[in-house]
Amino acid sequence: MATLIEATGISKVYHKTTVPVHAVNNMDLTIEEGEFTAIVGPSGCGKTTLLNILGGLDYPSSGKVEIAGVDITDMKDRDLIDFRLSNIGFVFQAYNLIPVLTAVENVEFIMLLQKKGKKEREVRARELLIQMSMGDKLDSRPGELAGGQQQRVAVARALASKPRFILADEPTANLDSASTENLLNLMSQINTEQHTTFVFSTHDQRVMDKAKRLVTLQDGAIISDTRR
Amino acid sequence: MIGAMVVGIWALSFGSGFMQSFLIGYIESAIRYETSNGQIHHPSFMEDQDIKFTIGDPLKVVAYLKEQSAVRGICARSLVNGMISSARQATGVRIVGVNPVEEADVTHLDSLIADGEYFSTVLSNPVLIGEKLAEKLKVKVKAKVVLTFQDANGNITAGRFRVAGILHAASLVINESSAYVRKDDLNRLLNINAAIHEIAYITNPGTDDQALADQLNKKFPNEKTSSWQELSPALVFMQQWMGAILKVLIVVIMTALAFGIVNTMLMAVLERIRELGVLMALGMNRGRVFLMIMMETIFLTTIGGPLGLIAGYATISYLGEKGIDLSSYSEGLEAIGYESVLYPSLGTTDYIQIVVGVLITAILASIYPAWKAIQYNPVEAIHTL
Numbered sequence: 001m002a003t004l005i006e007a008t009g010i011s012k013v014y015h016k017t018t019v020p021v022h023a024v025n026n027m028d029l030t031i032e033e034g035e036f037t038a039i040v041g042p043s044g045c046g047k048t049t050l051l052n053i054l055g056g057l058d059y060p061s062s063g064k065v066e067i068a069g070v071d072i073t074d075m076k077d078r079d080l081i082d083f084r085l086s087n088i089g090f091v092f093q094a095y096n097l098i099p100v101l102t103a104v105e106n107v108e109f110i111m112l113l114q115k116k117g118k119k120e121r122e123v124r125a126r127e128l129l130i131q132m133s134m135g136d137k138l139d140s141r142p143g144e145l146a147g148g149q150q151q152r153v154a155v156a157r158a159l160a161s162k163p164r165f166i167l168a169d170e171p172t173a174n175l176d177s178a179s180t181e182n183l184l185n186l187m188s189q190i191n192t193e194q195h196t197t198f199v200f201s202t203h204d205q206r207v208m209d210k211a212k213r214l215v216t217l218q219d220g221a222i223i224s225d226t227r228r
Numbered sequence: 229m230i231g232a233m234v235v236g237i238w239a240l241s242f243g244s245g246f247m248q249s250f251l252i253g254y255i256e257s258a259i260r261y262e263t264s265n266g267q268i269h270h271p272s273f274m275e276d277q278d279i280k281f282t283i284g285d286p287l288k289v290v291a292y293l294k295e296q297s298a299v300r301g302i303c304a305r306s307l308v309n310g311m312i313s314s315a316r317q318a319t320g321v322r323i324v325g326v327n328p329v330e331e332a333d334v335t336h337l338d339s340l341i342a343d344g345e346y347f348s349t350v351l352s353n354p355v356l357i358g359e360k361l362a363e364k365l366k367v368k369v370k371a372k373v374v375l376t377f378q379d380a381n382g383n384i385t386a387g388r389f390r391v392a393g394i395l396h397a398a399s400l401v402i403n404e405s406s407a408y409v410r411k412d413d414l415n416r417l418l419n420i421n422a423a424i425h426e427i428a429y430i431t432n433p434g435t436d437d438q439a440l441a442d443q444l445n446k447k448f449p450n451e452k453t454s455s456w457q458e459l460s461p462a463l464v465f466m467q468q469w470m471g472a473i474l475k476v477l478i479v480v481i482m483t484a485l486a487f488g489i490v491n492t493m494l495m496a497v498l499e500r501i502r503e504l505g506v507l508m509a510l511g512m513n514r515g516r517v518f519l520m521i522m523m524e525t526i527f528l529t530t531i532g533g534p535l536g537l538i539a540g541y542a543t544i545s546y547l548g549e550k551g552i553d554l555s556s557y558s559e560g561l562e563a564i565g566y567e568s569v570l571y572p573s574l575g576t577t578d579y580i581q582i583v584v585g586v587l588i589t590a591i592l593a594s595i596y597p598a599w600k601a602i603q604y605n606p607v608e609a610i611h612t613l
Contacts, residue, residue, distance in 0.1 A: 052607050057606050057607045058605075077514070078514070081514070082513070084510070084511050085510070085511025090509055090510065092506070096502065096506040096610065098506075098507075099503075109510075113510065113511050113516075161511070
């Protein structure tokens with residue numbers, strides 16, 4: 001498998017208080033294409049910060065991150081936004097769907113930003129939502145959907161832009177057991193069938209059980225990295 | 229925000245219309261009752277109102293004026309400054325000798341009669357005076373007054389007149405310091421036969437009064453024609469002054485509107501920090517986010533704007549027809565020469581200016597909230613509760 005993400009010596013220091021906080025501390029991490037990786041650890045260990053840096057949402061204080069050979073740490077903000085749009089899909093803990101848009105419009109939205117044609121957007125959004133077992137909720141707004149259903153729409157949205165990989169920050173934290181099981185099965189199936197790379201941050205045991213690789217953090221550093 | 233926009237634009241249209249009514253009412257009143265649109269005199273008369281400065285060939289001037297399509301009314305007057313005395317009081321006045329028919333046609337003097345009748349109740353030497361002057365002299369209709377002045381030979385002469393009517397006017401000149409008599413009566417006492425001192429004319433709406441005055445000055449170089457702007461620089465100053473006040477009013481209302489928009493849009497941005505963070509995280513660049521907030525403001529303006537304009541138009545149309553009765557303040561208003569009923573009005577150009585002004589205000593006011601929106605870091609914005 002080819003290397004997709006390569007983080008070398010990355011650190012992130014926050015200076016919001018008088019004492020600097022090292023959220024990520026001189027970390028090296030490589031993610032291969034097609035992996036189904038869970039980044040785990042206790043609260044405050046740096047999972048979300050690491051995901052933000054890998055996803056180009058935040059700049060590291062030092063070190064560099066290459067995605068498919070492209071160094072994103074030197075990119076200007078504007079270029080980074082464009083890079084995210086074409087290469088990275090995001091799934092957030094709180095779903096973060098646009099409340100005034102229907103499920104299908106939420107999925108279409110990202111393709112609209114990519115300037116895809118109306119027909120192409122509609123077809124792909126419907127396909128993805130059907131794939132996520134949301135075919136009967138295409139025209140429902142987020143407020144009319146249960147948490148698990150909203151998260152499935154969020155995954156469809158993340159897939160819509162045909163990204164190189166998907167970053168999911170605690171995707172199951174707000175879901176009940178059945179919804180979690182359902183969502184994990186769908187993502188696992190997409191990973192197996194379409195070789196889509198997934199990187200999760202979680203402390204949910206059910207996600208850890210499904211993950212094919214487990215990267216454990218503590219105090220901003222990797223303390224174990226196991227593949228199954 | 230739409231409500232604030234509607235109220236702001238309504239206030240702007242109505243405020244402008246109300247101010248215009250003050251200005252137009254004052255100027256129209258002054259033109260109608262005092263200056264007319266233009267006056268013709270002997271060149272020296274305006275500097276030294278001596279009765280010897282009469283118009284050379286008034287018939288020729290009047291005939292020429294009658295040929296002008298822009299002129300819709302002409303009246304000739306003889307004038308002299310003198311004293312008016314009753315049994316109780318005496319005061320200085322400007323005695324105006326008029327042809328009652330011509331005067332009614334040009335100044336509508338007959339419409340100002342508050343008591344008595346327009347020259348017809350008294351057959352011999354009738355005089356019309358204003359309410360304030362009547363109060364001062366303590367006279368009523370049919371009372372006797374004496375007008376004293378110098379005649380053409382330099383002799384002090386006096387004539388006994390009887391009050392035929394009392395005039396009620398916003399104009400201070402009419403109300404306090406004029407006495408209107410028949411021209412023939414005055415000329416006989418002045419001993420000037422049919423000579424006249426002043427020809428006043430009124431023009432059709434939209435006429436360039438200054439251009440017409442210039443044309444008359446060329447045609448009759450031995451007389452001096454003055455437009456109302458020249459006759460009353462105070463009116464021109466008033467016009468400019470009210471225009472400046474109107475601009476200040478517009479700036480004040482626009483500023484209030486701008487603050488309203490900034491406030492509302494900032495609230496909208498603050499309420500949606502998380503949503504904006506998600507949009508930026510997903511790949512919406514800052515330029516698009518900026519544009520989105522601006523478009524949202526303009527969209528709200530395009531809804532609120534027309535509603536405000538309709539409300540303003542409806543109010544102005546209604547009050548323009550019915551008038552705003554300020555009679556409870558009439559004494560104060562009339563003391564400074566205003567009518568007590570005002571009729572707000574706004575032209576199409578004014579409405580267009582308001583629309584453009586509001587749109588520009590909305591665009592300018594949306595810049596700060598839009599700029600604020602793009603300052604958020606997507607990571608921090610997404611985690612905002």
